[in-house]
Amino acid sequence: MPAPRLPQATIARSVPRSTAVLIAGFTAEDGVAGLPDQVVNSYKKTFGSRPDDLARSIGASGKALATTVLPPAAKTTVVLVGLGDKPVDQVTDEELRAAAGAGARAASAMDLTGASIAVGFGRSEPTAVRAVTEGALLGTYSFRAVTTGEPAEPKISAITVISRSTGKQQLAAVETAEVVAAAVVANRDWVNQPANLLFPESFADDVRGYAGAAGRKISVEVLDAAGLTKGGYGGILAVGGGSAKAPRLVRLSYAPRGAAFHLALVGKGITFDSGGLDLKTQQGMYTMKSDMSGAGAVFAATRAIADLGFKIKVTTYGALAENMPSGSAWRPSDVLTTYGGKTVENINSDAEGRIVMADALARASAEDRPDLIIDVATLTGAAVVALGERTGAVFSNSEEVAGKVLAAAAAAGERFWQLPIVEESRGFLESEVADLRSGKTGGGGGAMTAAAFLREFVGDVPWAHLDVAGPAFNSNSAYSYVSSGGTGMAVRTLVALAESLAG
Structure with a gap:
């Protein structure tokens, strides 16, 4: 790029x-x-x-x-x-x-x-x-x-x-x-790329060059299909298994001297979402090149944090896959083994984002042991139903963390609203054939249920989930400083949050 x-x-x-x-x-x-x-x-x-x-x-x-x-x-x-x-x-x-x-x-x-x-x-x-x-x-x-x-x-x-x-x-x-505007624009450019030009391998290559332009501040690790198989990333491999474009997991690390706080960022990087075997409609599929905007946001924010020299350690994951239907595609009712060994019964192959995120969240929480995990994803249409197309949702396992995220968003000028993960939501994930299933069958509360699923993979690490399914892509005319197409949503909030945590 x-x-x-x-x-x-x-x-x-x-x-x-x-x-x-x-x-x-x-x-x-x-x-x-x-x-x-x-x-x-x-x-x-x-x-x-x-x-x-x-x-x-x-x-x-x-x-x-x-x-x-x-x-x-x-x-x-x-x-x-x-x-x-x-x-x-x-x-x-x-x-x-x-x-x-x-x-x-x-x-x-x-x-x-x-x-x-x-x-x-x-x-x-x-x-x-x-x-x-x-x-x-x-x-x-x-x-x-x-x-x-x-x-x-x-x-x-x-x-x-x-x-x-x-x-x-x-x-x-x-x-x-x-610096911040350049990061927002980088994410916009990634989101606006057509999916035949931006796919897991090319996206990973782009990010390697983008992070490398920050000098030696950011280290980059990319796992290809062989590395994912060896490491046991069953979620990413399942979602990407139906595509001729093999999946990738990209890990960035920014660790300046004197950093006292460790922030982990995880982004959903579905470079195109057809829905898989649970195929979307043509209208519902047209903008699905934007389903990687969460990964774009965390990559861009990491570069901005490094360029600004904040004294905070940042470990960033982008789970990149293309969700396509084919003879090798994953199926509803399949049982997947995610990173770390937890098994998941798939309910719907069009609920793929949470599956790739599960692998990345599990690795971040278990291996990196950060002080805080923030994930960003265009995860659910239910969040759009609840909050419209210009407001993102915040879910968290900590009221204190949710407050910090909302304060950072307000300082950055991005609109987020906290939604709950109610007590009974864990029950929606009960499975008779696996440790849990990927969602509920029918009824409302889809965004909350997806957040409850992600929560299962962060252990006891403080965590917040940002669902940006509505505001990450603007299908209408540009307004104020917001372009049509990719908007760069969440980049400014992540930078503001890192700044506040760095002290």
Whole structure:
């Protein structure tokens, strides 16, 4: 996979002369927010009025994310983005991130090539600067189409964040935002790759190169089919057994000196999910190239954590397989022996994610003995039914852990909601022919039952499961800083969690 294409981000007190588009805010309370004096004066000179009055005269709206292009007073085009009906100093970091993304998308829709843009909303706190930078960078994203022609040149090559203060904290905020945005975009690119180009072997190769670009900070281990067989990874082998593309288990290790906390990350990496013998419908299958986004999230987050130099040990697993129907495919009612020896009766071959995750979770908990395990997976349609397409679910065996995950998500600007694993859910997994079965037959509570199944493989290690089946892939139009297709969901939360645990 080529390196993600992102504009270079910088910070300044004034708008550079080379700026093609300047993005500022507009609120019902304060009017235009974030225009430097140099721009305000140019509007007074050209139109004889302040930008606020001009904006209102052409019907500019303070409605959140509404965009308005002002008549030009100079070579720079000004785009106003609605920030809502409250004063600009009360706008949250996530609202700033979304507004910057909406403005960057508006600029990207213009007739530009290699242009420089600037963005500022009159806020200079480091967290606000980071949010604006992240939003603007992510808002410029577009996936490079698979085409015989030369890839189009990026429309935006540089972004300047306008801030009254450009001290060390603000500079660090921009640098951090660049690293995190690059990780999110890496996951988006993996998710958007067609499954004939991204399959277990090629994905593992991509990750090896991606992790290697971090220098010697991250070590990489890849188990192929022979290694999986020797190691007893019966879940991954069963799910991948129906495909001509053999499965892989990828393990990353980041262990900086001085790290006092050990975090394990596990991601579901189903590079295409046909449903196996329990075949999906055509409509249900079309977006299933995205079923590896959990693995993409943990790989990308690990690289970002290493690039940022957090003093935390991270061990990461991506369980990669393609779930296909064939004469060698696994069957409903098969009994599988997972890593460590626990046996599982398969209920449904379209509930494959939990099976590959079982092997990785069992190895992480038994062999690595981390202080905390977080897994990320596009696991269940039931989570989408419960929370919709823009909110992920959090399940945990610890209220304290769930609270830490939710706090990290809030800090990162990603939406998660905690759901329970009720007492009776373990009973749904009782089997007459194996240690447990992979799920229940019929009825509701599918997301909870899947979480209860995963819990069986973490032992006594504190753990949280992030079900991102809804928000990991956006089948609709782009909005704010969220692209259509792969969204990169959970990357920012994992980075924020690692930062908080590293102290």
